[in-house]
Amino acid sequence: MTRSPHRPVPIADHAVLGDGETAALVSLHGSVDWLCLPRFDSPACFAALLGDERNGRWLLTVPDATSVTRRYLGDTFTLETTYVSPSGRARVTDLMPVSDGASDLVRRVEVDEGSVTLEHEWIVRFGYGKVQPWVVRVPDDGPDARPAIRAIAGAEALLLRGDRLPPADDHRHRETFDLAAGEVLELAVTWTPSWAPVPRRLDVDERIAAAREHWESWIDTCDYEGPYREALVRSLLTLRLLTSTTTGGIVAAATTSLPEDPGGERNWDYRYCWLRDAALTLEALVESGYHEEISAWREWLLRAVAGDPGDVQIMYGVDGSRELPERELDHLPGYAGSRPVRVGNAAVDQMQNDVLGEVMCALDMARDAGLAESDASWSLQKHLVAEQLERWRRPDRGLWEIRGPEQHFVHSKIMTWAAVDRAVRAVEVHGLDGPVDRWRAARDEIHADVLAHGYDDELGSFVQHYGAHHTDAALLQMLQVGFLPADDPRVVGTVHRIRDELEGDDGLVRRYRTETGVDGLSGSEHPFLVCSFWLADALARIGDLDESRRLLDRLMGVSNDLGLLAEEYDGETDSLLGNFPQAFSHLGLVRAVHSLARAEAAAGRPS
Ligand SMILES: OC[C@H]1O[C@H](O[C@H]2O[C@H](CO)[C@@H](O)[C@H](O)[C@H]2O)[C@H](O)[C@@H](O)[C@@H]1O
Numbered sequence: 001m002t003r004s005p006h007r008p009v010p011i012a013d014h015a016v017l018g019d020g021e022t023a024a025l026v027s028l029h030g031s032v033d034w035l036c037l038p039r040f041d042s043p044a045c046f047a048a049l050l051g052d053e054r055n056g057r058w059l060l061t062v063p064d065a066t067s068v069t070r071r072y073l074g075d076t077f078t079l080e081t082t083y084v085s086p087s088g089r090a091r092v093t094d095l096m097p098v099s100d101g102a103s104d105l106v107r108r109v110e111v112d113e114g115s116v117t118l119e120h121e122w123i124v125r126f127g128y129g130k131v132q133p134w135v136v137r138v139p140d141d142g143p144d145a146r147p148a149i150r151a152i153a154g155a156e157a158l159l160l161r162g163d164r165l166p167p168a169d170d171h172r173h174r175e176t177f178d179l180a181a182g183e184v185l186e187l188a189v190t191w192t193p194s195w196a197p198v199p200r201r202l203d204v205d206e207r208i209a210a211a212r213e214h215w216e217s218w219i220d221t222c223d224y225e226g227p228y229r230e231a232l233v234r235s236l237l238t239l240r241l242l243t244s245t246t247t248g249g250i251v252a253a254a255t256t257s258l259p260e261d262p263g264g265e266r267n268w269d270y271r272y273c274w275l276r277d278a279a280l281t282l283e284a285l286v287e288s289g290y291h292e293e294i295s296a297w298r299e300w301l302l303r304a305v306a307g308d309p310g311d312v313q314i315m316y317g318v319d320g321s322r323e324l325p326e327r328e329l330d331h332l333p334g335y336a337g338s339r340p341v342r343v344g345n346a347a348v349d350q351m352q353n354d355v356l357g358e359v360m361c362a363l364d365m366a367r368d369a370g371l372a373e374s375d376a377s378w379s380l381q382k383h384l385v386a387e388q389l390e391r392w393r394r395p396d397r398g399l400w401e402i403r404g405p406e407q408h409f410v411h412s413k414i415m416t417w418a419a420v421d422r423a424v425r426a427v428e429v430h431g432l433d434g435p436v437d438r439w440r441a442a443r444d445e446i447h448a449d450v451l452a453h454g455y456d457d458e459l460g461s462f463v464q465h466y467g468a469h470h471t472d473a474a475l476l477q478m479l480q481v482g483f484l485p486a487d488d489p490r491v492v493g494t495v496h497r498i499r500d501e502l503e504g505d506d507g508l509v510r511r512y513r514t515e516t517g518v519d520g521l522s523g524s525e526h527p528f529l530v531c532s533f534w535l536a537d538a539l540a541r542i543g544d545l546d547e548s549r550r551l552l553d554r555l556m557g558v559s560n561d562l563g564l565l566a567e568e569y570d571g572e573t574d575s576l577l578g579n580f581p582q583a584f585s586h587l588g589l590v591r592a593v594h595s596l597a598r599a600e601a602a603a604g605r606p607s
Contacts, residue, residue: 019096020245030061047129055129088114162187223289234563235586248300253579259338264523279362357415404520407465410454461497473531506571533588
């Protein structure tokens with residue numbers, strides 16, 4: 001099926017809902033355009049985001065609205081959208097109830113003034129928008145025995161219940177009708193395996209109250225008081241939303257194939273657990289007062305990487321599964337025509353030598369926060385360090401997962417240094433056992449190697465890879481891991497060089513210069529938000545507090561009206577790009593806010 005790309009809804013116009021196992025994207029005009037059930041990495045049953053309504057969506061809107069505003073109710077993911085039309089005003093409340101083993105999405109319309117015209121359309125297409133299900137009216141349970149609509153295909157079924165159900169119309173269900181002040185319409189969909197019995201009905205009020213209790217009691221643990229608190233809280237909530245309650249796995253984002261370069265090929269599937277992204281997420285959580293999360297993730301990690309340390313992957317499925325073969329979905333035209341649409345991720349087989357550094361730093365932070373090592377967890381870390389010492393001299397694909405030839409990435413070597421440094425620290429500070437003399441010697445050797453081959457005197461900066469004459473924003477992480485003191489001229493020079501080389505007119509930072517061809521991909525990309533947050537973090541650490549604050553102020557203006565961030569931002573069109581919402585961007589925000597607050601407090605500046 002070849003289709004010309006339609007004008008897509010801006011990525012930033014979407015809100016996210018979540019139940020602790022998966023997430024839905026709802027557009028400003030009330031269309032559920034993306035929903036994978038029952039897990040983040042399951043196939044989507046509404047995939048209009050990467051195509052159009054023919055790929056499935058659930059629309060509930062006021063078509064003649066003259067104004068649409070929305071907010072989350074308090075610190076939750078319960079979305080309230082208010083529509084004002086010439087004839088009245090209505091509120092739509094959307095939420096995914098906290099998972100109790102089932103997967104539901106609930107919508108309620110309340111008319112506050114006059115009457116409104118509502119458009120309701122339910123188009124289910126299983127298998128990422130491809131499979132048209134068999135749709136039938138079935139008798140529901142309960143005393144009033146109202147009917148429900150059941151869409152069924154292969155292994156999956158979706159049930160729509162409600163006060164009023166739309167009639168079938170050309171392989172969709174839709175109707176337009178009026179609702180008057182005081183009237184309420186409640187709708188719910190529930191996913192089940194197709195062989196399972198018809199699921200229980202939901203009490204919508206109870207579910208809204210339970211969601212509020214769930215999210216607000218979780219955010220109560222946040223102990224940060226200071227500048228940018230509201231943005232930090234929404235970022236923490238988003239990181240929690242991207243974490244599976246059942247498995248402890250943390251996904252990099254809720255979507256696949258939202259483009260970094262609209263119309264281009266840089267479209268990837270992020271609905272998996274990268275050890276790197278997850279470890280950095282945990283650091284952000286621990287820094288904000290969350291300690292239990294790291295214990296659940298450590299258990300996930302132990303299960304996922306169990307086996308031969310040589311077989312450790314850089315990413316896994318939500319449940320720790322290893323097979324994530326990358327394939328292209330030819331039936332989807334892609335967001336704004338950005339093809340291919342990919343599911344699975346070939347980066348799973350790459351060697352990326354930075355990953356253990358991120359994992360060891362997060363586990364080190366957890367130990368400092370009081371999480372005791374079990375025999376299994378420390379023994380695993382020792383084996384992983386031993387494996388890393390076998391491979392650190394080899395070139396790799398680096399944290400940006402390049403698809404061009406492997407390189408000796410300086411960031412990967414620095415993170416290897418950090419991995420060994422944290423192992424030494426575990427012995428010296430926490431009294432754990434290990435070959436500490438060997439580790440100390442290896443740590444010194446890696447440090448010397450990086451200084452000898454990774455620093456360019458002429459540039460006054462560390463470089464992207466051995467032999468390169470350009471830099472890379474990933475190097476900013478050297479301040480977070482303490483590779484050199486923050487006031488070392490080589491560090492300060494690198495921060496300034498990255499700013500000069502990678503900052504655009506929009507004041508935000510790219511990962512690296514794509515024109516070097518290092519990534520082996522065509523096209524270009526836009527500022528990468530985590531890199532911009534890393535620069536704000538680094539500026540705070542080297543004492544440029546005003547510049548750090550200016551950059552953070554700028555970055556706060558980039559999030560959407562609900563405080564959500566995608567992976568990248570295009571200043572020319574003022575649009576968020578890439579997968580959404582993305583953990584990397586949100587964890588970058590949390591860490592940068594903490595860094596600046598710490599630096600300002602140390603400098604005796606009032607917040
Ligand atoms: O840019 C090419 C690569 O882009 C993706 O990787 C990026 O996202 C990952 C998840 O957030 C992150 O860990 C990585 O550092 C980023 O570069 C994509 O997943 C890769 O397959 C692709 O090669």
